[in-house]
Structures are given as C-alpha cells and as structure tokens.
Amino acid sequence: MAGVALQAGKNKMESQGFKKIISALFFLLIANGFIWFEIIFNQPNKNPEIYFLDVGQGDSEMVVLPGNVKVLIDGGPDNKILSDFSKVISPYDRYIDLMVLSHPQMDHYGGFIETARRYRIGAFIFNGRDTDARGFQQLKNILKEKNVPIIALKESDEINYLNDKFDVLFPPPDFLDDKDLNNTILTLQFISPDMKAIFTGDIGQNIENYLVSKYDLHSDILKVAHHGSRFSSSPEFLNAVAPKLSVIEVGKNSYGHPAPAVLERLAEINSKIFRTDKNGIVKIFAENNNLKILTQN
Numbered sequence: 001m002a003g004v005a006l007q008a009g010k011n012k013m014e015s016q017g018f019k020k021i022i023s024a025l026f027f028l029l030i031a032n033g034f035i036w037f038e039i040i041f042n043q044p045n046k047n048p049e050i051y052f053l054d055v056g057q058g059d060s061e062m063v064v065l066p067g068n069v070k071v072l073i074d075g076g077p078d079n080k081i082l083s084d085f086s087k088v089i090s091p092y093d094r095y096i097d098l099m100v101l102s103h104p105q106m107d108h109y110g111g112f113i114e115t116a117r118r119y120r121i122g123a124f125i126f127n128g129r130d131t132d133a134r135g136f137q138q139l140k141n142i143l144k145e146k147n148v149p150i151i152a153l154k155e156s157d158e159i160n161y162l163n164d165k166f167d168v169l170f171p172p173p174d175f176l177d178d179k180d181l182n183n184t185i186l187t188l189q190f191i192s193p194d195m196k197a198i199f200t201g202d203i204g205q206n207i208e209n210y211l212v213s214k215y216d217l218h219s220d221i222l223k224v225a226h227h228g229s230r231f232s233s234s235p236e237f238l239n240a241v242a243p244k245l246s247v248i249e250v251g252k253n254s255y256g257h258p259a260p261a262v263l264e265r266l267a268e269i270n271s272k273i274f275r276t277d278k279n280g281i282v283k284i285f286a287e288n289n290n291l292k293i294l295t296q297n
Contacts, residue, residue: 044067044068047066047285048063048065048164049063049284050064050190050283051084052249053081053249053281054080054084054277054280054281055075055078055081055249055276057107057250057251057253058110059249060072060074060076060081060108060249063190065162066162067162069097071166072098072099072100073100073199074100074108074109074201075108075109075113075115076108076110076111077108084281087296094120096115096119096120097122098122098123099112099116101126102127102185102187102202103181103184103185103202104126105182106133109135112139113135113138113139113142116143116146116148117142121146123148123150124149125151125152126150126186127154127184127186128154129176154171154176155169156168163192166188167191169187169215170185170203170210171186182203182226185200185202185203185207187200187201187203187207189215189219194286195284197219198222199223200223200224200226202229202232203232204225204229204231205237208232208237209234212236212237217241218241219243220243221245222238223247224247227250228248228257228258228263229258230259232262233265235265235268238266239269244271244272245274246273246274247274247276247284248262248274248275250276251277279297281297283295
C-alpha cells in the first residue's frame with residue numbers, strides 16, 4: 001500500500017512538473033511572438049512618416065524620421081493621445097525625441113501632461129510664451145522634475161536631422177507678447193527629400209498673410225489651421241501652399257468646425273481632404289516618389 005501511495009505521489013509530481021514545463025514553453029512562445037512582432041512590424045523606417053492623430057477637438061501630429069526618431073507636435077486636449085500611441089508606435093517604445101508645442105492652449109498641450117509622465121522626453125520645444133494656466137504649469141513642473149531640456153524657438157530657427165529639417169516660420173519675437181495666443185503660434189514647415197508639410201496650429205488669416213508675403217510655402221501636405229475655422233485658410237494662403245493633401249484635425253464641437261467655406265476653398269484648389277473625425281488617424285508617407293495615405297479609426 002505504501003508503495004502504491006509513493007507511486008501515486010510520484011505520478012502527481014511528474015504531472016505537476018509536466019504542467020510547469022508546458023507553462024514555461026507557452027510563456028516562451030508568447031515572449032517569442034512579441035519578439036517576432038517587434039522584428040517584423042517595427043523595423044526602423046527609412047523614410048519620414050507623418051501621423052495626424054485622432055484626439056478629438058484638438059491638434060496632435062507625430063513625425064517619425066528615419067531611424068524611428070519621433071517628433072510629437074501638440075498633444076490634444078486630454079489622454080486620448082495615449083490610446084493613439086498604441087496604434088502608431090510599439091508599446092515597448094517609451095521614448096519621444098522631441099515634444100513640440102505650438103502654443104499654450106489646453107487643446108494643444110493637455111495630452112502632453114500624462115505623456116510626459118509616462119514617456120522619456122528628449123527635449124521640449126515651444127515658442128517661449130508662458131501662461132499661468134494650471135495645466136501648463138503642471139506640464140512644466142513634470143518636465144523639470146524629469147530634467148527634460150526646455151527650449152524656446154522663434155522665426156528663422158531650424159531643427160535639423162540627417163536630410164530632413166523643420167523650418168520655424170513663426171513667430172518673430174515681437175509677436176510673443178500678443179494677448180491672443182493664436183498670434184504666437186510656433187508654425188513649422190517640414191522639408192525632406194520625399195515631402196513637404198506645413199504645421200499651422202491655430203493661425204488666423206493675419207498670420208497667413210504674413211507668411212505668404214515672406215516665404216515659399218508650397219507644400220505637399222497642409223495641417224489645416226484652427227480645425228478648419230472660417231477665420232483661417234484664406235484663398236491666398238491655400239493657393240500659396242497648394243497642398244495635394246489637407247488634413248483637418250477636428251472633433252465634436254459647437255464652433256462650426258470645419259467651416260463649409262473652408263471645405264469649399266480646399267476643393268477649389270483640388271486638395272484631397274482628410275478629417276480625423278471621419279477618417280480617424282491619418283498616416284502619410286512617401287513610397288516610390290508617391291505619397292501614400294492610410295487611415296485607421
């Protein structure tokens with residue numbers, strides 16, 4: 001009887017050991033799957049990719065430069081940006097090279113607060129304009145606690161990386177004290193061998209006129225200003241940019257964004273229109289000298 005009991009215990013031990021081996025193998029297979037996911041689906045990109053994130057009534061764009069260098073322009077109003085990250089970058093990638101703020105209004109920096117907590121940030125770039133808004137001060141405190149360099153850029157400054165660059169078109173120093181934060185927008189033109197894009201934030205027609213008078217604005221891609229507000233996107237500005245593709249970042253709102261007149265002007269210049277409220281995340285990249293567009297709700 002004792003021998004039978006011992007054999008039963010041995011069989012039980014062998015069964016438990018077998019289950020542990022199976023569990024270990026299953027874990028390794030799962031881990032191996034994650035590794036192959038990384039290898040297959042997250043190879044460093046060779047050409048720039050531009051993502052217009054779906055953050056609701058706000059702005060957020062991510063430019064991914066060759067080698068997975070990430071430039072995040074604006075962060076939307078809240079934490080919606082974090083769920084968008086899971087769709088465009090690896091969950092294991094917790095580093096953003098540059099966090100760029102066009103101007104300190106909540107629908108542009110709100111999502112930066114939690115992003116700065118959860119991700120390592122190489123540097124924070126803004127126009128130098130401060131505000132007493134609680135959220136913006138909270139963001140600055142997090143950046144300082146994490147020793148993130150804070151850099152103010154102005155008109156004529158540049159951000160260069162390999163063959164790609166961002167030209168800062170606005171603001172000049174004398175605009176920074178304007179009471180209207182929309183007159184202080186850090187306006188960028190992205191230039192690469194593959195494409196050109198303009199990131200306009202919430203600029204109005206007064207700033208558009210300034211840019212038209214001073215720069216060659218011709219670009220393949222336009223981030224339509226101020227969510228398609230009727231006070232932006234003048235015919236003169238749109239003709240100067242002449243974008244093949246125009247992206248309106250907009251959500252449910254009571255402002256009438258995007259304005260029918262703006263949609264008509266974009267149609268008149270034969271620009272293909274994408275809207276984050278209808279198309280979700282918009283990805284644009286160059287392939288074989290052509291611009292490719294992917295959307296994801």
